[in-house]
Amino acid sequence: VISLFISMALYSKLLLFTLFSLIQMTREQIKSSGKMIKKTCTVKNNLSEDDVKDVDKGKFIEDKNFMCYIACVYKMGQTIKGNTINHDMMLKQVDMMFPTEMKAPVKAAIEHCRPVAKLSKV
Numbered sequence: 001v002i003s004l005f006i007s008m009a010l011y012s013k014l015l016l017f018t019l020f021s022l023i024q025m026t027r028e029q030i031k032s033s034g035k036m037i038k039k040t041c042t043v044k045n046n047l048s049e050d051d052v053k054d055v056d057k058g059k060f061i062e063d064k065n066f067m068c069y070i071a072c073v074y075k076m077g078q079t080i081k082g083n084t085i086n087h088d089m090m091l092k093q094v095d096m097m098f099p100t101e102m103k104a105p106v107k108a109a110i111e112h113c114r115p116v117a118k119l120s121k122v
Contacts, residue, residue, distance in 0.1 A: 026099060041072035087114055 042052055045065045052069060060066065074080040079090050087110060094106050 027102070030098065030102075037073055037076045041069050041076065044072055045069040087111075 038052065042049060045068045047065055047069055051061060051066060055070075060070075071080070074085070077093070079086055079093070081089065090110050091107060094103055094110070098106055
């Protein structure tokens with residue numbers, strides 16, 4: 001299970017910054033949305049800020065609450081469908097939300113991880 005989370009480390013930073021929006025967001029708005037998701041999911045899963053501070057660096061805790069935190073982030077970002085990463089939804093969110101200069105690198109990260117995500121279910 002941990003290998004799934006480690007292999008999806010590139011997703012975690014992206015997913016912390018995803019929420020549906022009908023307008024493009026600035027980098028600051030994306031960061032703010034990510035903080036809101038992080039706070040909600042940390043509280044919901046009885047974790048501290050310290051427990052999740054290194055998620056975007058690919059450091060994961062082998063703990064049920066931590067794994068539920070990751071699932072919460074994915075669900076709040078609406079990037080999971082039937083316990084499977086929904087790449088198409090992620091790409092649509094990037095098109096809708098992200099500033100133009102961020103779209104290409106974020107989409108590249110999503111595509112880079114696509115084969116790894118297919119190996120396991122969340």
